Amino acid sequence: MSHSAFTLVRPDARPTTSPTLAPEPSTEPGKRPLLTMTGISKSFPGVRALNGVTLDLYSGEVTALIGENGAGKSTLVKILTGIYQPDEGEIVIEGRPTLLPGAQAATEAGIAAIHQETVLFDELTVAENIYIGHQPRTRLGLIDWAIMNRNAARVLDELEARIDPTMRLKDLGIAQRHLVAIGRALSVHSRIVIMDEPTAALSHKEVEELYHVVERLKAGDRAILFISHKFEEVFRLADRYTVFRDGSVVGAGEMADVKSADLVRMMVGRSVDQVFPKTDVAIGPTVMQVRGFSHPTEFADISFDLHRGEILGIYGLVGAGRSEFAQALFGITRPSAGTVTIEGKPVTIRRPSDAIGAGLVYVPEERGRHGAVLPMSIAANIGMASLGRTSKAGFLDLARECQLARTYAERLELRASALNQPVGTLSGGNQQKVVIGKWLATEPRIIVLDEPTKGIDIGSKAAVHAFMSELAGAGLSVVMISSELPEVLGMADRILVMREGRMAGILARTNATPEKLVNLATGNETGAAA
Amino acid sequence: ADKVRIALLVKSLGNGFFDAAHKGADEAAKELGNVEVIYTGPTSTTASGQIDIINSLIAQKVNAIAVSANDGDALVPSLKKAMQRGITVISWDSAVAKPGREMHLAPSSDALIGNMCDKLAADALPGGKGDVAILSATATSTNQNTWIAEMKKALPKYPGVNVVTTVYGDDLADKSYRETEGILKTYPNVKVIVAPTSVGIVAAAQAVEDAGKVGQVFVTGLGLPSELAGHVDKGSVKSFAIWNPIDLGYAATTIAYELATKKAEAKPGAEIPIGRMGKTKLDENDQAAMADPFVYDKSNVHEFAKIF
Amino acid sequence: MTVLDTGPLPAEPAPRSARASGGSIPDRLEGRASRIFLRWEVLLLVLAAIVFAINSFASPYFLDPWNLSDATYNFTEKAMIGLAMALLIVSGEIDLSVASIIALASVAMGAAAAAGASVWMLVLIGLGVGLVAGAFNGFLVTMVGLPSIVVTIGTMSLFRGIAFIVLGDQVYNSYPAGFEWFGQGYVVWAFTVELVMFLVLAVIFGLVLQKSTFGRRVYAIGNNPMAARFSGIRVERIKFILFLLTGVMSGLASICLTSRLGSTRPSIATGWELEVVTMVVLGGVAINGGSGTILGVVIAAFVMGLVTFGFGLLNVPGIVMSIFIGLLLIAVIALPILFRRVMAARRSTRRVAA
Amino acid sequence: MIGFLLKRREPQIFAAILVLIALISTRFPGFAAPANLAEVFNDTAILIVLALGQMAVILTRCIDLSVAANLALSGMIVALLNAAHPDLPLAVLILVALVSGLLLGAINGLLVWKVGIPSIVVTLGTLAVYRGVIFLLAGGAWVNAHQMSAVFLNMPRSVILGLPVLAWTGVLIVALGVLVIRYTGFGRALYAVGGNPVAAVYAGLDVGRTQFLAFCLSGLLSGLCGYFWVSRYAVAYVDVANGFELDVIAACVIGGVSIGGGIGSVAGTVLGAIFLGVIKNALPVVNISPFWQMAISGSVIIIAVVFNARAEKKRGRLILKQARTAS
């Protein structure tokens, strides 16, 4: 049988070894890695994403890959799937050195991946999304839609996803899309399955189902690379671990030999407290009141007060509608109801320029798309929202703009070689600093940061955290949207939790615990939380 | 002595009619001796294309420009400038408005052409009576518009001819073809289509043949024997007319030469010699007309198809 | 600002000398020689010089101030539109209806002249029709949210169609005395009114695009409309203004052309839209938006004018010139891309060797 | 079912065509007669075929402005060949037209794929170049009916089962179009590449290569149409089909092909072309002044885009609705 030969469980297949028994797996006779990566390096303009990385994957085992945001995990995945070419290093599959010049080559080498960003096709059907590039054919070489739909239905059944394979992808929700992406990875005959944060957008029930899938893949003798930020699932699923920090391997071994605290130390390289240098700031009077803020489809009835010097965290699962809320507040989209009062005065915000005028600014989550204009210079980017102040009679005063840019570049300790350098050539963290600099240059009263440390390296992350504290200390009010529990717990004075577009509660720093936050965010009273 | 450089500026390059005129011009140049003919024109029939060419002809300080205009009004300012720089300007075939030229050489008098088209239509109509449609070129071409106006003026002489519509094929084969199809559908009683344009008449004949209406609908008008011989054989065209484009090119070149070398002057009543063709006389509008258009049919078309 | 020159993100290596302290960040790094040579304007200027030299050799009539002055008519009207079109394309939009706006404005002016309007009334009408037509395009693109290329393919037929409805096979050819000044007059010596108007406008447009906050916003929009919006730039409004500007410049071109021809037919300026776009793209404006300079467009206008005039002097048919322009367009865009690719390949082999 | 009809674009255009034909019939009763409709279809066949090629290109986020120039050049090549060697078999001539169209399309495609020039710039350039080459090839001269052989001229108009061969070719190409678009990897890749180029790379599709193939397809069809055009109108010259590329793009747009890539269907495109064809063929017969034609087709394009844009509008992510249905 051809592609339709999809079976998650081969009844005759037994795990070849019991993974916990082998203390030194690579020397154990007969237990050779299915895939070995040695000395892999990869640089991007401004960032060395991977630095001489070595990694082994074994059949029938789950290897967890952990590391902070921006540690290089996704980059490794993209190298394994032929999207990126490594600058150096070698990939050996079953003893044969293998080149992966493209995604097709990776598929042929038996590697399938579920990427971090769901990368699918809105206009195509679910079945096509699963099979594009390797559709089942009739004898005439034409696509066999009937078989494709039938196989897709079976793949989805295995995932216990009740999705009609003939639906268009654009009609699905985010969790369902994720299942389709998983289905796609399973539809190819693969020996190596990579999952890059597969559970990030799933509900608890779906997560449980995914765990079963992983178990079955393992029993089917596949090698699995599992990337996750959630320790409980790493401990539950993985047989081995590899820890990345700043593009290098800082630890690897068997799960049985480590504790959660060890992994954290390897990941972060320092004790956790240091990462969140929240200084205590006297909370001042109310600066902004939001009442009954609603949107026709994305969120409803958000109300809170924001005080001077306060950091308000907004926590929730991905897709909870926090970004949508912040963007409506900032005037990108129109809310359907609700009032905003700043410094006692009601304000109407129809577009971002109104918000900026009222002293409210927003640092967006998608830095490259919404934050910076990558081909333009640092100075132009920092001056972008303050053009009124750096110009005379509508004409630019470049000296003044450079002055302004330099001021904020220095305050933020920007690492760059010149102010006329295009922002696109900076590293992620420095790009984020430019975006923050742009907003500080407008001298705002309230700054909303949407996932401010997403995808930036650990040093910059600490700098951003330190800087947030400094801003609060200087009398600004900060709203910080974050999906990272430690960050929210470490930085926020109060935490607003959103679930499915609605407020699930507000907790003060003193009585916020991880369990409470997760329960509020998931709506699951007995939910398992870290 | 320096050669007398005469530019023969045509409506568009690649049109069989003008290629034939070019032959005549070369013939005249050979006769006259020290003449160089610059045969030029835009690729499509636009006024702005001709204007750009006029500017470069002025720059080259040619001695004379003989132009067949795509738009008799739009060319005036640039041709005026040419005359100010001492260049002789005449128009031929399709006229330039009076201020933009010293004289105009009409292939035939407009009235004669209009009359001829009516006559051809009447001849093609069974019993001399019936509906007739006109297929013109672009709405802006001067000569077509004048001829059609003259046709309508002369209609009382042909009481059987009933003109029902005028459509524009823009001198594009496909548009003329589709317009002809439209005529055939909308006016089932139309028996004759008159196309006073060499592009239109070919397309119309083709459309009539494709519609299977040979024998019921006849196409006539102005066209070249070489392009129409096939259609005469098939029967969609009974007869058509055209003046001799070779003679026209010959005459235009000779007149331009005479004026440029100051051997003659363009003023009402003046007589200008045109080599082997004798003389022509200017009317009060500084216009001269050549002979009557000549009618071609089965009996002579193949003979002339070899020439133009 | 030298950052805003060509193309997408230059594939420069990471700044090796990144400094830890922001205090010493210089304003600018010295541009390397190769980058200066890669600048579009330099490339074009060299090209213009070559064309000029070849023409001077090829035809004895070329180096005559009056002939060169006549030659500018080959491009001045198109280039005026090109100035506004450059801004529009930098912002990521396009307007293919410009030639039809010329026709519509010309017909309106012709009708007004027939009704006895004065010269200044005609000018107002010409510019006004351009403004209204531009506003219609701008409305459909920015407020209804349609892709500009499709909208303006539609309005291209619509505007010229209206001109045909009004004028049909008729001609307007009686314009008041003094109107011919725009398209046939001289300011001083061999400097035509059109040329001087174009040069003055070029300076203004250059200042607006390169030196004003408006221009800065236009670049930002063209590079990343979302980020521009998130930075408080009113993207829709600026694009609307650019459509208005393109309409008005088309109106101005219509005044000049109508005045030069002294008559109006609805088929006036047929096919100019592609020539204007070609000029702008040849001038180094990225068709997908975000980069380009007015200087480049001005040089491109002169190159195209010189090429057509030079070929015209040699009586080369116009269609052969268009082959040349077509090849030039592709070559001028392809060369820097290929050059950059070769450089990058050289760099990476050097790194492997090291 | 009704919801389906209202949501899909194709039934809407189809209805619009029916309404249009009904309107025309009130002024010209013969229009709706089957024989006349067959004629209209025959006249539109070339537009349909070209629009299908253009659709493939637009689906991949490119555009081909050179289709009409390609058609004219390929047409001129076969016309000259036929005039010079009247006894070359027709099959050879058609093959020459196809190959020439394919090569010209491949040039576009290569410049887009290998050099990375935006397609609009490439085809703006080649549009001028291809037309210029016609002039050079033929020395500016026309090839007229009497220079063409009878077989050459008769093929598209020979009637089989009541329809001319040209119309049958249109039908065949539409059928092949459905087959390619729906049942081949290439057809599906067109959608994927245009819909989400990043995801296409992840799925192992070669974006540039798919675009190249789309240009080849568009070129191939242009070449075929080159022969048909020259033979149907019995003439070949430089300006053949001048400006026709805009009609072709308009047909796609009316048919609901999104200029942003990834959206469009064979049925929609065919209907879009037929819609334009009906208007083109109706205007000469309903006694609307020829001077109205242009304005009418312009308005039709604008109205069609407004319609399509409304159908395409993003609906947002609907978090609240999902929350309601989930719980």
Ligand SMILES: Nc1ncnc2c1ncn2[C@@H]1O[C@H](COP(=O)(O)OP(=O)(O)OP(=O)(O)O)[C@@H](O)[C@H]1O
């Ligand atoms: N295409 C790219 N261009 C430039 N830099 C990139 C690119 N892709 C990744 N990077 C950078 O490489 C580094 C590693 O990124 P990567 O996505 O691999 O991190 P990650 O470990 O997957 O993080 P996360 O947990 O956030 O997913 C980051 O600094 C990132 O900004």
Ligand SMILES: Nc1ncnc2c1ncn2[C@@H]1O[C@H](COP(=O)(O)OP(=O)(O)OP(=O)(O)O)[C@@H](O)[C@H]1O
């Ligand atoms: N229903 C959906 N359909 C398509 N894409 C979605 C959907 N929900 C989320 N995404 C995508 O998933 C990614 C992560 O979502 P994101 O975090 O931005 O959600 P959000 O609504 O902003 O909520 P939050 O900020 O609370 O996580 C984004 O790239 C987003 O575009």
Ligand SMILES: [Mg+2]
């Ligand atoms: Mg990642």
Ligand SMILES: [Mg+2]
């Ligand atoms: Mg978010």
